[in-house]
Amino acid sequence: MRNKVIFFEVQGGNDKGEDGYRKDTMPMVNALKERGVEAEVIFYNKAREEEIYNYVSTNGIAYVSRINPGNLKEEECYFNMLRRLCDEGVIGMPHPDAMIGYGSKDVLVKLTSTTLVPDDTYAYYNMNEFKHQFPKSLAYGERVLKQNRGSTGEGIWRVQLVDSLNGEEEAPLDAHIKCTEAKDNHVEFWRLGEFINYCEQYIVGDNGMIVDMRFLPRIKEGEIRLFMLRDKPFYVVHKKPAETEDAFSATLFSGAEYRYDTPEQWSNLVQSFLNQLPEVRTLLGNYDLPLIWTADFILDTNEAGEDEYILGEMNCSCVGFTSQLELAHDVAEEIIAAIKEKTLTVS
Ligand SMILES: Nc1ncnc2c1ncn2[C@@H]1O[C@H](COP(=O)(O)OP(=O)(O)O)[C@@H](O)[C@H]1O
Ligand SMILES: [Mg+2]
8 A cells, every 4th residue: 555655865975863864854754653644764776776666656655855966876867766656646745857947056047937036047058058148148247157066155156347348248258257156255367258168067967057147236135045845934044144345155154144034024025935936836847846945035126126035046855954853743744735635636
């Protein structure tokens, strides 16, 4: 009988607690068991993939994916196995293509029709596109270039022209530019053409791409992370970059300060995001919303002079809550609710 909730993890990596699992996994498993739902953890291992697939497709009602892609060499194989499980009727939390869709940096260009992302946001998948568009974007104003891989501000560059242009619509390739990396807010000076070539490393290889978006100066006021369980916001992390001159990074390593708020303290943001969530879901392929995910926002000012919240990125494959373990009970309730919704619509 299919009745188990399977948590997928992978062995190793620095995100594990003393029991070898991610610190919040066993609290979720136990919270399900307390509610009479069978649950267990399985370590994904490519060598045992068929065995795992057979076991889960026979016994699993749902899976919860808890694998940080950085810890997995065979991501493509893992996603293919999840796809097969979803095709077999196992409830995917989330579906692998939702994980890819929400989690990739180019999610931004898919959402330009909402107010969450400025229209002039681009994604480059090859050097030609990058060389063609980026000098034009930069002529218009300061930009942020984002690589797709990693999540520590590495390969996230704020790019500014050192000298203003004389009305040209395209910055020349020998223009001097100032580049600040979000990893540690360090500054490098480059010629535009040379920097474009340097960024080729972010485009080549699996999942390579660069997203080019407007620099939002109100990042100084902080980045606002909404922590979501499906369609419900649970808490907000306000991440304020260091006060130093070039600082724009909200990562801990770069010296940003974190504060934990309630969603009620950010009701404008929450309302605006929840109103647009059905459209976001449609634009991203109509998958069920991820079980545990985050959306990061930066303040901007619209033409009417009002505050607007711009989406910077979303994460849904490695989100955890190591410091608020009581959330495990809320997660368990959401898992049960998701299963009920699915099984009611099927039968
Ligand atoms: N458009 C932007 N304007 C201003 N700052 C930005 C912008 N995009 C990103 N940042 C800053 O850069 C940091 C890293 O970018 P992010 O897209 O979150 O990548 P990562 O996956 O490395 O966290 C953010 O936390 C934020 O401080
Ligand atoms: Mg980030």
